Amino acid sequence: xxRHLSAALAAAAVNALIQTASAxxxxxxxxxxxxxxxxxxxxQPAANxxxxxxxxxxxxxxxxEQDARIAALERQLKEMKKxxxxxxxxxxxxxxxxxxxxxxxxxxxxVLGYIQSQYEFHQDSEDQTFIGGAPMNQNRFLLRRVxxxxxxxxxxxxxxxxxxxxxxxxxxxxxxxxxVSLAYRDVERKPLVRLVLGLFDNPFGREVVESPRARPFMxxxxxxxxxxxxxxxxxxxxxxxIAWFRYSVAAxxxxxxxxxxxxxxxxxxxxxxxxxxxxxxxDLPHETLITGGASILNGKGFRPGTDPTKNTVAWRDNLxxxxxxxxxxxxxxxxxxxxxAVNFKRWLVGADLGLEFASALGRTHLFGELSVGSNMDRxxxxxxxxxxxxxxxxxxxxxxxxxxLKFARLAPVEPIVGFRYxxxxxxxxxxxxxxxxxxxxxxxxxxxxxxxxxxxxxxxRLLGQWDIIKDSLARNRVGVxxxxxxxxxxxxxxxxx
Amino acid sequence: xxxxxxxxxxAAILPxxxxxxxTSVDARSGLDQPLIVKDASSGRAAQxxxxxxxxxxxxxxxxTNVSIHNLAFSAGTVQKAxxxxxxxxxxxxAIALKGMGTGYWVVPTSVPEPAQNxxxxxxxxxxxxxxxxxxxxxxxxxASNPKGEFSPAFEQxxxxxxxxxxxxxxxxxxxxxxxxxxLRLTSPSGKQQSPKHxxxxxxxxAGPDAGELMPGSGLLxxxxxxxxxxxxxxxxxxVWSDAxxxxxxxxxxxxxxxxxxxxxxxxxxLYVDGQEVVHKVGRLLDIDxxxxxxxxxxxxxxxxxxxxxx
Numbered sequence: 090x091x092r093h094l095s096a097a098l099a100a101a102a103v104n105a106l107i108q109t110a111s112a113x114x115x116x117x118x119x120x121x122x123x124x125x126x127x128x129x130x131x132x133q134p135a136a137n138x139x140x141x142x143x144x145x146x147x148x149x150x151x152x153x154e155q156d157a158r159i160a161a162l163e164r165q166l167k168e169m170k171k172x173x174x175x176x177x178x179x180x181x182x183x184x185x186x187x188x189x190x191x192x193x194x195x196x197x198x199x200v201l202g203y204i205q206s207q208y209e210f211h212q213d214s215e216d217q218t219f220i221g222g223a224p225m226n227q228n229r230f231l232l233r234r235v236x237x238x239x240x241x242x243x244x245x246x247x248x249x250x251x252x253x254x255x256x257x258x259x260x261x262x263x264x265x266x267x268x269v270s271l272a273y274r275d276v277e278r279k280p281l282v283r284l285v286l287g288l289f290d291n292p293f294g295r296e297v298v299e300s301p302r303a304r305p306f307m308x309x310x311x312x313x314x315x316x317x318x319x320x321x322x323x324x325x326x327x328x329x330x331i332a333w334f335r336y337s338v339a340a341x342x343x344x345x346x347x348x349x350x351x352x353x354x355x356x357x358x359x360x361x362x363x364x365x366x367x368x369x370x371x372d373l374p375h376e377t378l379i380t381g382g383a384s385i386l387n388g389k390g391f392r393p394g395t396d397p398t399k400n401t402v403a404w405r406d407n408l409x410x411x412x413x414x415x416x417x418x419x420x421x422x423x424x425x426x427x428x429x430a431v432n433f434k435r436w437l438v439g440a441d442l443g444l445e446f447a448s449a450l451g452r453t454h455l456f457g458e459l460s461v462g463s464n465m466d467r468x469x470x471x472x473x474x475x476x477x478x479x480x481x482x483x484x485x486x487x488x489x490x491x492x493x494l495k496f497a498r499l500a501p502v503e504p505i506v507g508f509r510y511x512x513x514x515x516x517x518x519x520x521x522x523x524x525x526x527x528x529x530x531x532x533x534x535x536x537x538x539x540x541x542x543x544x545x546x547x548x549x550r551l552l553g554q555w556d557i558i559k560d561s562l563a564r565n566r567v568g569v570x571x572x573x574x575x576x577x578x579x580x581x582x583x584x585x586x
Numbered sequence: 587x588x589x590x591x592x593x594x595x596x597a598a599i600l601p602x603x604x605x606x607x608x609t610s611v612d613a614r615s616g617l618d619q620p621l622i623v624k625d626a627s628s629g630r631a632a633q634x635x636x637x638x639x640x641x642x643x644x645x646x647x648x649x650t651n652v653s654i655h656n657l658a659f660s661a662g663t664v665q666k667a668x669x670x671x672x673x674x675x676x677x678x679x680a681i682a683l684k685g686m687g688t689g690y691w692v693v694p695t696s697v698p699e700p701a702q703n704x705x706x707x708x709x710x711x712x713x714x715x716x717x718x719x720x721x722x723x724x725x726x727x728x729a730s731n732p733k734g735e736f737s738p739a740f741e742q743x744x745x746x747x748x749x750x751x752x753x754x755x756x757x758x759x760x761x762x763x764x765x766x767x768x769l770r771l772t773s774p775s776g777k778q779q780s781p782k783h784x785x786x787x788x789x790x791x792a793g794p795d796a797g798e799l800m801p802g803s804g805l806l807x808x809x810x811x812x813x814x815x816x817x818x819x820x821x822x823x824x825v826w827s828d829a830x831x832x833x834x835x836x837x838x839x840x841x842x843x844x845x846x847x848x849x850x851x852x853x854x855x856l857y858v859d860g861q862e863v864v865h866k867v868g869r870l871l872d873i874d875x876x877x878x879x880x881x882x883x884x885x886x887x888x889x890x891x892x893x894x895x896x
Contacts, residue, residue, distance in 0.1 A: 217617045225615065410656035410666060522627070524677040525698040525706050563611035564633040566640065567730045568678030568694030572610040 196243035202586035203302050205234040213575040223258075232256045233581070234301055236265065242278075246271045264288060265346070266321055273329075282329040288354070290320040291345060292328060292337035292366050293384045294458050295441040305491050305542065307554050307579050310511035311534050312460055312485020316437055318468040319347030323354055324361065330370070335382065338365035343388045348467050351393065358432050362388025368441070376447035386437040390464055392475040394430040398422075431475045437462035451495035451503065459486040470515030470532060482518060487511035491540060505552070507540035523568060530570060535559040550583040612636065616691065620718045621683045623691035626669065626709030632681070636689040639682050639726055639739065646737035647673030649727040651702065658745040662716040669709035671702055672729035673737075679708045680736055683744075684724035695729075720748040720860065750857055751807055753825035755895055757887075759839060760821045761852035766811045766842040767870070769822045769854075770881050771804070774833020774889075779824060780840075780878075781809040786824060787831060802831035814845035829893030837866075840881025844872035854884050858895050863887075 211227035218224055235254040241247060246269070253265035268287035272280040290298045296309045297320050308314065324341030343362035344352045368382020401422045409415050439460040446453055462483040466472040472481040491507025514533040521530040536559070542552035556577040563573035616622055616634030623632040652670040659666065672679055672695050682690035695706035723744050728736040750756050759769040771779045773786040787803025790796050799805070804824040810817055839852055849871045856864035866885045874882065889895040 213613065215615055215617070217615055407665075407667060408655065410654075410659060410663075412660055412663060522696055523694045524675070525695065525704070563613035564678075564692055564694065565609075565611060565734075566635065566678065566680070566692055566736075567732065567734050568633075568692055573613040574610045575613075 196241055199240045199242075200238070200586075201240065202237040203234070203583060204232070204236075204586070205301070205581055205583045207231060207233050207307075207579055207581035210578040211575065212577070213573065227577075233307075236302070237586070238266070244272075244274060244278075266290070280329045281331055282327065285326045285328065285339075286324075288321045288323050288346075289326060289339075291317055291322050291341060291364050291386075292326060292339055293317065293364050293386055293437070294366065294439045294460065295380070295382070295443060295456060296458060302583070302585075305505055305507055305540060305544075305550070305552060306489065306509055306538060307552070307556075307581060310458070310485070310487040310489075310509065310513075311536055312483075312487070312511065312513040313458075315466045315468045315470065315483070315485070315513060315515065316460065316462060317345055317347075318349060319345055321346050322362075323356075333369050333371045335368045335370055336366070338363070343390070345467070349469075350391070350467055350471055352391070357391040357393065357430070358389055360389040360432065362386060364388075376445075376452070378443075378445045380441075380443040380445075382441055384437075384439040384441070386435075386462075386465070388435055389432045390435045390472070392431045392433060392473060394428045397427040398424045400424045433464055433474050434480075435462070435464035435472070437465045450492065452493045454491050454493075454507075455489075457486070457488040460484070466515050472515075479518060481516050483513070483515055484517060485511070485513035493544070493546075501545050503544050503546065505540070505542045505544050505550075509536075509538040509540070511536050511538070521570075531561050533561070548585055550581070552579075552581045552583070554579045554581075614689075616689070619687040619689070620715045621681070621687060621691070622713040622715070623681055623693060624711040624713075625693050626667065626711050627694075627696040632691040632693045632710065634689055634691055635680075639684075639690050640680055640728060640730075640736035642728065642738040643731075643735040644738060646731045646735050647676060647729060648737040649679060649729045649740045650705065652727060652740060652742055654725075654742060654744075657743065658747070659714070660747045660751075661714055661718040661720070661749040664713045666712045666714065667709070668712055668725070669707065670727065671699060671705040672708055673731065674698065674704050674706060675732055676706055676729040677732060678730045680726070680728045680730065681710060681712075682726045683714075683718075684726050684741070686718065686723065690726070714746060716749040718746050718749075720746060722746075748860060749821075750860070751823050751825050753827050754859060754893060755804070755826040755830050755889070756857040757804065757824040757835075757837065758821065758855045758857065759823075759852060760855075761850045762820065763847040763850040764811065764814070764816055764845045765847050765850040765870070765872075765875075766814055766845055767820075767822075767850055767852060768809065768840045768842050768878075768881070769806070769824060770838040770840055771824055772836040772838070773804075774831055774835065779804070779806060781806065781812065781842075784809075786826075786835075800831075801828060802826070804830060811845065814843055829891065830889040830895065832889055832891040834886050834888045836886050837884045838881035839868065839870065839884050840879055841870040841872075841875045842878055844875040848872050856887050856895060858893075863896050 208230050209227055214228045215225040232255050236251060238249065238251040240249040248269045249266060250264070251266035252262060254260070254262040266288055268285050268289045270283050270285040272283040274280050292298060294313070296313045297317050322341040322343070322345035324339050326337060326339030328337035328339075340361040340363055342354065342356035343360070344350070344355055344357070346354060364384070364386040366382050366384040368380065371379045373379065401424075403420055403422055404414055405418055405420060406412060408418050437460060439458060441456070441458040443454070443456040445455070460483075463480050464472040464474050465483055466481065472483070474480050487509055489507065489509035491505060494504040494506070496504070512533065512535045514531070516532055519530045519532055520527050537557040538554055540552060540554045542550060544550040556579070558575050558577070559572050560575070561570035561572065562575070563571050565571045611633070614634050614636060615631070619634065624630065625632050650671045652668070654666070654668050668681075670679075676695055678692050678694050680690050680692055693708055693710055695708045697707055698704040699707050723746055725742040725744055726739040727742065728739045730736050750758055757769065757771060759767065761767050768781050771786055773779070777786055777788060779786045784806035785799055785803050787800045789799050804826040807823045807825060808817075808819065810819040810822050837854055839854065841850060844850070849869055851867070851869045853865065853867045855862050864885060864887050868882060868884055870882060887895050
């Protein structure tokens with residue numbers, strides 16, 4: 090284009106110069122004759138004048154040709170300016186809430202997914218079955234997570250559905266997330282405020298809302314898994330981010346996915362659990378990010394009642410113990426009225442803190458979280474204050490570190506190392522009668538989790554984690570609760586779809 | 587790898603290795619043991635410890651006042667209560683079946699008994715495996731002291747009979763699935779035994795023994811998994827307490843219902859005075875379930891008038 094412009098300008102300059110010269114020396118020439126007929130040969134002056142006129146005619150023809158070329162170039166230039174015009178007229182900076190160029194007409198649709206496939210070795214595995222038939226052996230290959238997410242976002246809302254498949258308890262496919270939202274976004278499409286309805290992650294702390302895809306450790310900390318057996322619950326939430334400030338509050342059924350109290354994603358009581366978090370995420374120079382927040386959950390748990398029973402006769406071979414029916418071993422069991430279901434209060438508060446920064450070694454991640462609760466355990470040590478007669482107090486925390494190492498020789502492969510320490514006490518008040526005395530019994534579980542692996546960012550990860558679990562689930566020779574050998578080694582390969 | 591790198595790796599791994607070992611207890615379930623013990627006071631399984639029964643220290647107070655209702659019982663007996671007393675400072679009691687299994691069980695002691703000088707009580711609920719062969723066994727019981735030393739073992743003699751019922755001749759069917767299988771015998775006189783007609787013989791019609799079974803009749807002990815109600819036995823036996831009616835018996839096995847299982851593998855055995863004289867195996871598929879037909883022919887056996895069968 091520049092070459093054409095230069096040629097045009099040069100031609101125009103030449104034309105102007107010639108026209109100026111013509112005006113100074115000669116009057117405007119008459120229009121050329123239709124045909125070039127040889128004039129009768131004049132005398133010498135006349136011959137010179139004829140030659141000059143011929144040269145002028147030739148120059149005029151050249152000028153006409155150049156005029157035509159300039160006109161063509163000007164047309165091209167106009168067309169090019171027309172094409173560039175919308176770019177120049179777009180606003181340089183949009184106001185918050187205004188639609189970015191093309192946003193309203195071009196909603197984004199994403200299909201995302203990943204697979205986590207692993208081998209687990211459990212120190213306490215046996216080739217036996219539990220009563221009921223579940224296998225005791227846990228030394229096995231399994232698909233831990235196969236996730237497929239369909240997501241569509243536009244300026245004022247979005248919808249997302251995510252499916253999960255795994256073989257943890259045999260092959261299973263289920264709904265992991267399904268949410269629809271209204272949002273008011275800023276120029277970077279971050280939601281200043283977002284109203285969500287559906288099946289979404291409980292907005293509590295850091296781990297519950299962290300994607301398993303991004304987390305290098307195999308699972309969430311033990312305390313987090315006890316309070317929230319799985320992350321999502323059904324409800325309505327309001328959440329958003331304003332600069333460094335983060336907030337989220339939700340009303341949920343209180344029976345999250347994975348709940349082992351028997352009412353997964355249902356709601357046996359009309360009370361809704363209120364759960365929320367306020368926090369910060371501060372970006373600092375050198376790719377440093379500081380995060381922190383405080384979370385709270387307040388709700389009501391449910392202890393189901395029992396059905397009425399009929400009168401029955403039972404045989405208990407507990408007097409003669411000869412495997413034969415003796416009349417004295419027959420007892421009548423009178424029917425009993427139904428017992429009513431009972432609601433109980435439960436709450437959980439937590440605080441979390443994180444620091445991530447880049448250095449010559451690579452990116453470093455440090456996180457910690459602490460939770461204190463009452464009657465909140467919904468997984469292994471299920472809290473039942475109705476039967477216990479007192480409110481079950483729970484306490485848990487973790488501190489974790491992992492480093493993504495960058496070595497130029499290995500790029501794009503990054504070694505990753507990490508360590509997590511987590512602690513959980515499911516009942517701070519449990520007692521045991523032993524050796525004629527009533528003694529406090531700790532049911533606390535402490536886990537040390539070193540981690541090592543390799544990753545290609547956003548593509549694949551190969552990780553190994555050793556969970557060294559310290560608990561009190563076994564007894565020594567004198568009947569004192571001691572640690573049970575139940576450590577776990579997991580090798581996981583994760584790949585992005 | 588350089589020596590420095592090696593040292594660094596060892597230093598990094600050693601703490602975890604120590605954490606992984608330490609004083610942790612290899613807590614096996616003990617479900618494969620001939621004796622399975624629960625702590626009666628807590629209802630939880632007792633702790634199974636692999637290895638030999640603890641060596642005795644004479645100065646440790648022994649187990650006393652052992653209570654067992656019946657010392658003669660059959661293999662497969664469940665929830666047999668065994669309890670007693672231990673020393674006033676004894677934290678636990680060790681229990682094992684002498685010469686059987688690969689370890690012993692530890693049960694913590696519970697509350698003191700004021701009437702017995704505040705000796706500590708302990709209680710267990712014991713299951714004896716079906717696979718325990720018939721015979722006499724010693725139940726070993728030893729109390730510990732706070733140092734972890736154990737008293738000389740108290741030995742209680744037990745007489746355990748076979749899981750196969752007592753009888754002169756026993757025809758036994760066992761299978762491996764939740765299906766409802768039925769053992770069907772046809773006696774030499776043509777009487778067909780089934781869950782609805784649990785005898786191989788006929789009762790007297792009249793006389794002083796009217797209603798009583800004629801000599802040589804076998805009796806079915808149970809209809810296992812009847813109507814798919816799981817009873818855990820998966821075994822049916824026809825028992826002759828005296829010499830069976832002489833002649834040839836035809837053995838059929840019928841799948842009344844598959845109970846949603848694809849197949850059932852079964853074995854049929856004939857015992858004479860506790861000795862197995864016939865053993866056959868087979869398999870029925872869910873398509874064989876017929877709600878009470880003649881069943882699959884398995885074998886025949888012949889009994890002499892003397893009571894011998896083969």
